[in-house]
Amino acid sequence: xxxxxxxxxxxxxxxxxxxxxxxxxxxxxxxxxxxxxxxxxxxxxxxxxxxxxxxxxxxxxxxxxxxxxxxxxxxxxxxxxxxxxxxxxxxxxxxxxxxxxxxxxxxxxxxxxxxxxxxxxxxxxxxxxxxxxxxxxxxxxxxxxxxxxxxxxxxxxxxxxxxxxxxxxxxxxxxxxxxxxxxxxxxxxxxxxxxxxxxxxxxxxxxxxxxxxxxxxxxxxxxxxxxxxxxxxxxxxxxxxxxxxxxxxxxxxxxxxxxxxxxxxxxxxxxxxxxxxxxxxxxxxxxxxxxxxxxxxxxxxxxxxxxxxxxxxxxxxxxxxx
Amino acid sequence: xxxxxxxxxxxxxxxxxxxxxxxxxxxxxxxxxxxxxxxxxxxxxxxxxxxxxxxxxxxxxxxxxxxxxxxxxxxxxxxxxxxxxxxxxxxxxxxxxxxxxxxxxxxxxxxxxxxxxxxxxxxxxxxxxxxxxxxxxxxxxxxxxxxxxxxxxxxxxxxxxxxxxxxxxxxxxxxxxxxxxxxxxxxxxxxxxxxxxxxxxxxxxxxxxxxxxxxxxxxxxxxxxxxxxxxxxxxxxxxxxxxxxxxxxxxxxxxxxxxxxxxxxxxxxxxxxxxxxxx
Numbered sequence: 001x002x003x004x005x006x007x008x009x010x011x012x013x014x015x016x017x018x019x020x021x022x023x024x025x026x027x028x029x030x031x032x033x034x035x036x037x038x039x040x041x042x043x044x045x046x047x048x049x050x051x052x053x054x055x056x057x058x059x060x061x062x063x064x065x066x067x068x069x070x071x072x073x074x075x076x077x078x079x080x081x082x083x084x085x086x087x088x089x090x091x092x093x094x095x096x097x098x099x100x101x102x103x104x105x106x107x108x109x110x111x112x113x114x115x116x117x118x119x120x121x122x123x124x125x126x127x128x129x130x131x132x133x134x135x136x137x138x139x140x141x142x143x144x145x146x147x148x149x150x151x152x153x154x155x156x157x158x159x160x161x162x163x164x165x166x167x168x169x170x171x172x173x174x175x176x177x178x179x180x181x182x183x184x185x186x187x188x189x190x191x192x193x194x195x196x197x198x199x200x201x202x203x204x205x206x207x208x209x210x211x212x213x214x215x216x217x218x219x220x221x222x223x224x225x226x227x228x229x230x231x232x233x234x235x236x237x238x239x240x241x242x243x244x245x246x247x248x249x250x251x252x253x254x255x256x257x258x259x260x261x262x263x264x265x266x267x268x269x270x271x272x273x274x275x276x277x278x279x280x281x282x283x284x285x286x287x288x289x290x291x292x293x294x295x296x297x298x299x300x301x302x303x304x305x306x307x308x309x310x311x312x313x314x315x316x317x318x319x320x321x322x
Numbered sequence: 323x324x325x326x327x328x329x330x331x332x333x334x335x336x337x338x339x340x341x342x343x344x345x346x347x348x349x350x351x352x353x354x355x356x357x358x359x360x361x362x363x364x365x366x367x368x369x370x371x372x373x374x375x376x377x378x379x380x381x382x383x384x385x386x387x388x389x390x391x392x393x394x395x396x397x398x399x400x401x402x403x404x405x406x407x408x409x410x411x412x413x414x415x416x417x418x419x420x421x422x423x424x425x426x427x428x429x430x431x432x433x434x435x436x437x438x439x440x441x442x443x444x445x446x447x448x449x450x451x452x453x454x455x456x457x458x459x460x461x462x463x464x465x466x467x468x469x470x471x472x473x474x475x476x477x478x479x480x481x482x483x484x485x486x487x488x489x490x491x492x493x494x495x496x497x498x499x500x501x502x503x504x505x506x507x508x509x510x511x512x513x514x515x516x517x518x519x520x521x522x523x524x525x526x527x528x529x530x531x532x533x534x535x536x537x538x539x540x541x542x543x544x545x546x547x548x549x550x551x552x553x554x555x556x557x558x559x560x561x562x563x564x565x566x567x568x569x570x571x572x573x574x575x576x577x578x579x580x581x582x583x584x585x586x587x588x589x590x591x592x593x594x595x596x597x598x599x600x601x
Contacts (some may be wrong), residue, residue, distance in 0.1 A: 063499050065499070088501075089501060093501075095499075096499065096500070097499050099495070105493055105496060109511075109514040109515050110511075118497065118500050118502070119501065122500050122502050122506065123501055172500075
């Protein structure tokens with residue numbers, strides 16, 4: 001099946017400038033430094049990594065909020081760079097997003113109904129009556145009373161606001177929804193509700209998700225396949241269960257060890273990792289991870305490991321597997 | 323939402339005074355006992371009714387041309403309020419939009435508009451207004467344009483500040499993702515959310531406009547006679563401040579009360595729209 005979204009060798013480097021008027025470029029923040037991803041129809045790709053590894057930058061690149069330094073992003077086979085006006089308008093309907101903070105995602109001055117239908121009236125696709133109908137449908141789909149459309153955001157709790165944000169993301173019947181930490185600001189009980197809602201919606205509407213998160217339990221629950229990111233590069237990519245059962249890259253192993261155990265009585269293992277994430281301004285030579293890797297060798301500080309398929313569908317970039 | 327009693331009282335007093343002034347201005351022809359421009363020299367400089375030579379015919383006395391002070395004061399409210407409202411709408415809307423454009427688009431647009439704001443701020447308002455009034459000549463329209471030109475920068479600076487705060491919010495990014503054009507985002511999202519402090523500013527600016535207009539009238543380059551304007555009235559009575567105090571003082575009190583009432587209203591609104599209750 002043709003993937004909905006294909007990301008090939010993308011790089012995003014932010015210049016660091018010095019000086020006010022005639023600024024000089026001092027260095028580059030390599031937020032994304034050569035990433036390949038693909039998402040198929042009705043599939044969830046989980047993207048995990050520490051804060052600052054570049055996950056959100058990838059989301060912004062897909063949503064065209066930032067411009068690529070290198071590489072290409074293809075939506076249904078067409079490169080985003082080659083989009084004309086009509087393509088762009090269609091893209092805006094097909095790809096939506098839900099962000100982390102439900103308190104800044106909704107315009108406090110707008111009624112819920114208007115917020116939800118914004119993707120519709122911006123593109124002028126439907127009549128007023130049709131829009132109202134669509135809003136009611138979508139509110140129902142996320143488990144909210146359609147009468148909520150006349151109310152304002154401040155009348156709702158965080159969890160309800162996220163539902164409204166999800167409803168908005170669904171209103172234009174998208175094929176892909178970028179979920180950037182959609183539940184991390186919610187209580188655990190609300191998290192479960194929202195995740196189940198998202199899963200149901202995926203099943204009934206056939207949407208694909210790019211799920212960006214740092215909570216491994218969330219990612220495991222939702223994803224079909226997962227990519228692990230470190231300092232702008234993907235270090236491992238595998239179908240969901242494969243990754244959890246058999247993590248290959250030392251970083252993935254460390255992440256999994258660091259997550260909370262299933263049972264409160266089981267012991268928490270001490271962290272495998274030492275030190276902090278290096279600055280993206282000056283990443284380590286060779287394999288970016290070698291400064292913190294418990295299994296680093298001589299070669300790791302010199303050579304950049306290639307991204308290889310070690311088992312079917314299971315890719316890893318580590319000298320241990322070369 | 324807790325509202326302090328003091329806020330409510332301040333706001334109520336301000337609002338009542340403002341409404342009173344507005345009613346007075348609108349219904350001037352029905353309230354004023356006399357024609358503000360008609361006067362006979364035989365009646366000149368009669369004091370208010372509570373003093374010796376005063377009469378109930380001219381409750382607040384007459385000026386040096388025999389015109390009824392009370393009537394002129396009532397009609398003067400028309401002048402002041404009309405000019406204030408039009409000026410504030412003009413300078414407020416244009417200034418606010420320039421500020422939003424500056425804040426949202428950034429780059430060279432921002433630099434140019436902000437330098438213009440700096441220039442506007444570097445001149446004392448009254449001096450600039452005086453200069454333009456002398457160059458372009460006083461007329462109703464000119465006064466409005468002049469004062470607008472002097473005051474737009476205040477709104478621009480404030481709305482730019484609000485825009486910088488707002489543009490980082492997720493709902494702006496989401497609007498962009500939904501396909502909203504930049505103009506759409508500015509009109510539908512930025513402007514309504516920046517509105518509160520701008521409304522408060524506008525309320526407080528009424529006082530500034532009235533004082534500017536009155537100062538220009540006082541200096542002789544304001545609204546041309548015979549239209550009654552409080553500032554001009556104050557000027558007319560300059561030479562008689564001791565002997566016929568009412569000619570200058572009554573319009574002066576009118577200016578004071580008007581500016582005070584709008585300031586009270588603005589203060590109450592400021593407290594009501596406390597930042598801690600904002601986004």
